[in-house]
Amino acid sequence: MSTRIYLSGGPGYLSLAPVVDVEHLAEEIKLAFGAGYEHFAYHGRSRRIGAETLPEYTWCGRTKIAE
Template sequence: MSTRIFLSGGPAELSLIEPVRNVDRLDQKIKVAFGAGYEHFAYHGQNQSVGEENLPVYNWCGRTKIAE
């Protein structure tokens, strides 16, 4: 069963990605493909109201480039 989460933080250009996502587990970092790399997000126990939902917040924690 998946859980809806909210992505937060990072460089300004990340405002172009959809901030609400589904994840299978809250105890793992996630990576989102963006440009020529991946944006990494982690959950640290915070929640935020988004519309009528109270979603876990995954905060941006770094970027890696896609290996060629």
Template sequence: MSQIKVLLVGGLPHLPLDERVQFATSLTEKIKYQFGSGYEHFVHQGDYATVDGEELPVFRWTARTAIAE
């Protein structure tokens, strides 16, 4: 399965910049990123951004959910 480098935008302001570049397996699947005591959810809406000279799909924050115990 190939990995696509993506940029996570929005959500918690204290999500470190170095953690905003992640890998996804599809542009149509939601990214569920664990951070702290919950999950940040991101989706691709067709946007792209240039990061260090590389064009990356932008996944925008949509929601946060708690980790079930």
């Protein structure tokens, strides 16, 4: 079962949808984007999107995929 979350922040090149489904909630999640992973952290905030209140994850960094 997946959970919808809201993503906020990040550099200008990042074109991820602001609402995504994740398999597991954690303090930090990573999403594949280009040749790396974008990292988002949960700090206890939520965001109201339409009729839903979603946990808000804020961008906190990027790592490259090892070759």
